[in-house]
Amino acid sequence: MKRRASWVATAALAAGMVLASAVPALGECASQGNVWPKFTEVAPTAQRIVIGRVFEGRDQFERGYHIVYGLEIQEVLRGSAPAEIEIDALRSGMPLTGTVACQEDAYLAARVGHVIAIAFQGHVAGVPGRVTTAAWIEGKPDQHTFGAQRLTLAEVHHAAGLPDTAAEASEDGSPATTVWLGVALFAGSLLAVAFRRRRLPNPAC
Numbered sequence: 001m002k003r004r005a006s007w008v009a010t011a012a013l014a015a016g017m018v019l020a021s022a023v024p025a026l027g028e029c030a031s032q033g034n035v036w037p038k039f040t041e042v043a044p045t046a047q048r049i050v051i052g053r054v055f056e057g058r059d060q061f062e063r064g065y066h067i068v069y070g071l072e073i074q075e076v077l078r079g080s081a082p083a084e085i086e087i088d089a090l091r092s093g094m095p096l097t098g099t100v101a102c103q104e105d106a107y108l109a110a111r112v113g114h115v116i117a118i119a120f121q122g123h124v125a126g127v128p129g130r131v132t133t134a135a136w137i138e139g140k141p142d143q144h145t146f147g148a149q150r151l152t153l154a155e156v157h158h159a160a161g162l163p164d165t166a167a168e169a170s171e172d173g174s175p176a177t178t179v180w181l182g183v184a185l186f187a188g189s190l191l192a193v194a195f196r197r198r199r200l201p202n203p204a205c
Helices: 001-021 039-045 102-104 155-160 165-170 174-199
Strands: 048-058 068-078 085-090 113-123 131-139
Touching: 039 113, 039 131, 039 155, 048 174, 102 131, 131 155
Parallel strands: none
Antiparallel strands: 048 068, 048 113, 068 085, 113 131
């Protein structure tokens, strides 16, 4: 009888351990359903777009990532922003799905040193209301920040509808091109005058 009771207790303990290992702990989302929209889709309608470097983390989310951090603004592509802003548990505004753990991990996490572009309050097709998202220019998103893009600075500018300044500087009629064209024409005129004077007959001969 005692052996049977001991066997039942052991089996119950083993089953409990299996069930416990099968359920993800709070804060460890096993199947994230909260996808961040693409920056290139949100940026055209965003009310504010900034690019900044994370200079300070004010909490510890996981593996060096923070969900509360200071962002030093490097560029304001649309709207206005102070020199520094605080990102505090920022969500995208997309409908939350998945387990409780997944929903609690649906924040914009970043490391100190990361350079990110954030598009605030834009629209995405099929989603009611306004949404916010980010793209990484330097560094990479946390494993729970599903859908966030990694873009170059030029790609961020293009998504925000800004002209390519590098391309503009090389086009005909740009200020730099006009200056060099004027210098070339002036030098050519001097050479033509000098050549003409050499060909004129000397009146003293």
